[in-house]
Amino acid sequence: MAASSFIKILAPLRGVTIRTFRRVFAPAIAESGFTEAITPFVSAMPGVDPLKDREVSGFEPGVTVQFIGKDPAALEYCLERIKSIGYRTADLNCGCPFPMVRNKGRGSGLLRTPDVLGRMLESGCRVMGPGNFSVKARLGVEQNDELLRLMPLLNSFPLRFLTVHPRTAKAMYEGECDMAAFDRIREAATIPLICNGPGGQMIGRPFVRSLGERADIMELLARYVEESRAELCGEKPVLGRLKELLSYWREIPYWSRRWNLVKISRSLAELKLALA
Numbered sequence: 332m333a334a335s336s337f338i339k340i341l342a343p344l345r346g347v348t349i350r351t352f353r354r355v356f357a358p359a360i361a362e363s364g365f366t367e368a369i370t371p372f373v374s375a376m377p378g379v380d381p382l383k384d385r386e387v388s389g390f391e392p393g394v395t396v397q398f399i400g401k402d403p404a405a406l407e408y409c410l411e412r413i414k415s416i417g418y419r420t421a422d423l424n425c426g427c428p429f430p431m432v433r434n435k436g437r438g439s440g441l442l443r444t445p446d447v448l449g450r451m452l453e454s455g456c457r458v459m460g461p462g463n464f465s466v467k468a469r470l471g472v473e474q475n476d477e478l479l480r481l482m483p484l485l486n487s488f489p490l491r492f493l494t495v496h497p498r499t500a501k502a503m504y505e506g507e508c509d510m511a512a513f514d515r516i517r518e519a520a521t522i523p524l525i526c527n528g529p530g531g532q533m534i535g536r537p538f539v540r541s542l543g544e545r546a547d548i549m550e551l552l553a554r555y556v557e558e559s560r561a562e563l564c565g566e567k568p569v570l571g572r573l574k575e576l577l578s579y580w581r582e583i584p585y586w587s588r589r590w591n592l593v594k595i596s597r598s599l600a601e602l603k604l605a606l607a
Contacts, residue, residue, distance in 0.1 A: 342535030
């Protein structure tokens, strides 16, 4: 089942599409027609209060909070906390491909534990209510039919939608998307389905790359630096945040000529010189 064509979601990119990014680049986000954004994942772990995470420390309209974890009780607590400040939609990360995450049974690792996944879905749908809890997943960990085999389980819950990144976790972000595998999932889905990637309804990397070609990008970047310095403690984390963003632009001619200097910059002053 296809999701509404009026939905266009800014994908969560760890360290990039964060709250400060969403605020500074709000005009570009609106111009691109995004109807909402999903936060980079917030940990749902026992004893962790999500409201202490700067991503969700205050309510942000038009934003869905994504959680990562494998403890249903911890997820319930986190969802109740974000509901208390106004959030009405949440998302479960079943797609993070990094081995250090999936080997602990979180992110894409949840696809290997259907019983745990089922309890996470039950908790999410119960706390958020029917049609307010969604899932973002990969085709599988190593095989492209792992998610397909889980569709009866996913179809049994009143999910807002299922977002599929059409690669396996093992493939990370390399190679072509497997659209044939995505089509098989679409045929099996009785819940709304969204494709993550170029041409899909959830877009991240292509949008972030496009920012590097904007005529007003230097003005926006200066504001991003200013707001990051006010938010973070010390110059090093600000520099790291900027390099993460600029890495998405290194194939654009203007930025590619400067990238080698950018990546070895040891201070904001050096970075400014590299961009001159």
